[in-house]
Amino acid sequence: MASAAAVERIAPTNIRKAPRASKPVRDLVQRVAPTDHLTPTQLSDLIQVPVATLAVWRCTNRVVLPFAKIGGHVRYRRADIDRFIAANMHNAEGCAA
Secondary structure, eight states: OHHHHHHHHHOSSOOOOOOOOOOOOHHHHHHHHHHSEEOOHHHHHHHTOHHHHHHHHHHHHHSOOOEEEOOOEEEEEHHHHHHHHHHHHSSTTTTTO
């Protein structure tokens, strides 16, 4: 029969619980990217737009969302993303529809 120490190793009781899904967007951004620069995949997860769509926006300038290419890697600044989201809000308080 297994000792109490062996059971503790198999089923530890100090496992951290996952964060709740109902966190505000700021907390989501912090979990997705703890830095001020997001990858296309992180931005895709944040705004629920496919990575391929972000690539089309970059190549065609169909949607103005500033980005930087650093060593061949695309990065988006969090401040630019916040401005982009604010500029595309509809039916929000103080906005004309």
